[in-house]
Each structure stands twice: as C-alpha cells, then as structure tokens.
Amino acid sequence: MEGLYWFSLIVGGGLLAVSALGDVFGGGVDADADIDVDVGDTDAFRIFSIRNATYFVFAFGATGLLLDWLWDGARSALAAVVATAVGLASVALASAVFAYVRTHDSGTRPSDESFI
Numbered sequence: 001m002e003g004l005y006w007f008s009l010i011v012g013g014g015l016l017a018v019s020a021l022g023d024v025f026g027g028g029v030d031a032d033a034d035i036d037v038d039v040g041d042t043d044a045f046r047i048f049s050i051r052n053a054t055y056f057v058f059a060f061g062a063t064g065l066l067l068d069w070l071w072d073g074a075r076s077a078l079a080a081v082v083a084t085a086v087g088l089a090s091v092a093l094a095s096a097v098f099a100y101v102r103t104h105d106s107g108t109r110p111s112d113e114s115f116i
Contacts (some may be wrong), residue, residue: 001075005064005083012058051098052091060087086114 064083071079 001064001080002068002073005061005068008057008061009065010061012054012056012061015050015054016058019051053096055090055094056087057088060084063087 060083063086064079067079067082068076
C-alpha cells in the first residue's frame with residue numbers, strides 16, 4: 001500500500017502545485033471545449049471533476065503515508081479506510097466551498113451591466 005500512497009501523493013501534489021503555480025504566474029495554457037451533455041441535474045455531477053480528483057488523490061496519499069509511518073504498517077487496513085475517508089471528506093469540503101462561491105457574486109468580474 002505504501003507504493004500507492006507515494007504515487008497518489010506525488011501525482012496529487014504535482015497537480016495541486018501546477019494548479020497553484022498556474023494561478024500565481026498567470027498560466028500559459030488555455031483550453032476550451034464546448035460539450036453539450038444533458039444528464040438532468042448537472043449540479044449532482046460537479047463532484048466528478050479533475051479538481052476534486054486532485055484533492056482526493058493528494059489527501060488520500062498524504063493521509064495514507066502519514067498513518068503508515070505513525071503506525072509502522074501495523075494497521076494497514078485501517079490506514080487505507082481512514083485515508084479514503086479523508087480523501088472523500090476533502091472532496092466534499094471542496095465541493096461545498098466552490099458551490100458557496102458559485103452562488104455568491106464573489107468571483108464575478110465587473111461588466112458593463114454592473115456599472116448601470
């Protein structure tokens with residue numbers, strides 16, 4: 001399991017670092033896709049995003065490695081369950097925070113209509 005934790009930590013941490021540094025330095029990559037999919041309530045499917053997968057993988061790897069190190073590998077099944085729970089909790093927390101930000105005007109840019 002330790003190899004899976006290391007892999008998750010490296011991949012999740014790398015994606016998190018790229019995301020954070022891209023926001024800081026302006027990011028030179030811009031991708032745009034227009035895909036129309038009608039699956040009913042799209043808010044329910046916002047939990048399945050690359051951002052949330054990054055949070056899950058990072059939290060899972062970091063928690064798994066920390067618990068494996070603290071318990072010297074004696075409780076590997078419990079460490080896996082707790083790491084999975086922490087990963088899912090991080091996804092739930094991130095989804096709740098971004099849903100809150102989406103419902104408020106905290107991230108909108110001023111437009112012509114806002115000046116009227």
